[in-house]
Amino acid sequence: MSADDWYECPFCKERERKVREEQYGKVPYEKFKVLLAEAAVEHPEYEGQSETIRCDYEQFLDENGNWRFKGGMECALCGREWDADVTIKPKVGRG
Numbered sequence: 001m002s003a004d005d006w007y008e009c010p011f012c013k014e015r016e017r018k019v020r021e022e023q024y025g026k027v028p029y030e031k032f033k034v035l036l037a038e039a040a041v042e043h044p045e046y047e048g049q050s051e052t053i054r055c056d057y058e059q060f061l062d063e064n065g066n067w068r069f070k071g072g073m074e075c076a077l078c079g080r081e082w083d084a085d086v087t088i089k090p091k092v093g094r095g
């Protein structure tokens with residue numbers, strides 16, 4: 001089983017927010033517009049999409065009865081990555 005999810009990147013959003021709050025009124029407006037455009041959080045391949053983190057994962061029950069979860073996420077803008085490889089053993093049952 002596989003799934004793709006998209007998320008907004010908090011690190012990229014913070015970078016955009018900082019430019020908006022720290023540069024506005026402190027640099028010439030034309031320069032501000034350039035800085036803001038450079039910091040804008042938009043997926044480089046999907047125009048207008050602010051979700052830049054793609055998440056792919058799979059989960060399954062392995063042959064030993066363990067629940068396995070494997071997944072990864074990557075931000076297309078800042079390049080941050082997250083990896084998960086989790087094995088969850090079952091609790092003791094009745095037999």
Ligand SMILES: [Zn+2]
Nearest residue numbers: 009012075078
């Ligand atoms: Zn990012």
